[in-house]
Amino acid sequence: MNIKRYRQVRAGVALFIAALVSSGVVQNNMILAGVAVVTGMLFLALVRSKTKIVVDEREKLVREKAAQAAYAIFAPTIGVGSYLLIMLGRNTPYLFALGQVLAYLALYLIALYALSFHLLNRKFGGQSEE
């Protein structure tokens, strides 16, 4: 990643966070605004680079591991969360709807992972040539 790309990513994340914060404030949803601010601060503090940006094989490995850990935590969390919300929210439409949204999100994540795995497996020659 060069400096230009790095700045673009930072700007994109900052824009997204700003949109969430303003939407939270407008809709009087202070939890969303608060979580967005904290997440934004965390991102800007942890994912920063000095003058020179070198993306080498170790950094790529770190990114792979971070993405893997994020997936490994996020997928089961929303999977179990959606199931519980659907079960517990039978008499509460709001919880039920939230559970359904999370269920679709979990399915989307699983499909995305499967597709990425398949394409990357092909790209790196994991299929038999016989």
Add this chain to the structure above:
Amino acid sequence: MKNNVRLLRTTSDLTQEQLADQLGVSRQTVIAIESNRYLPSLGLAFKIARVFGKRVEEVFVYEEE
């Protein structure tokens, strides 16, 4: 896997920054390799050996687990 990167670097009068520049990696990566916290790829291992004018097996020593 053990390695002699730190020894070879100091005897070659190179700083971690200079070695990193020659290898095209970050200084953090050189630090991680020297302290055995990161095992470099085969390509980078050959590059490191070439910088010191050694063979790969002289820089990296395989040890049975």
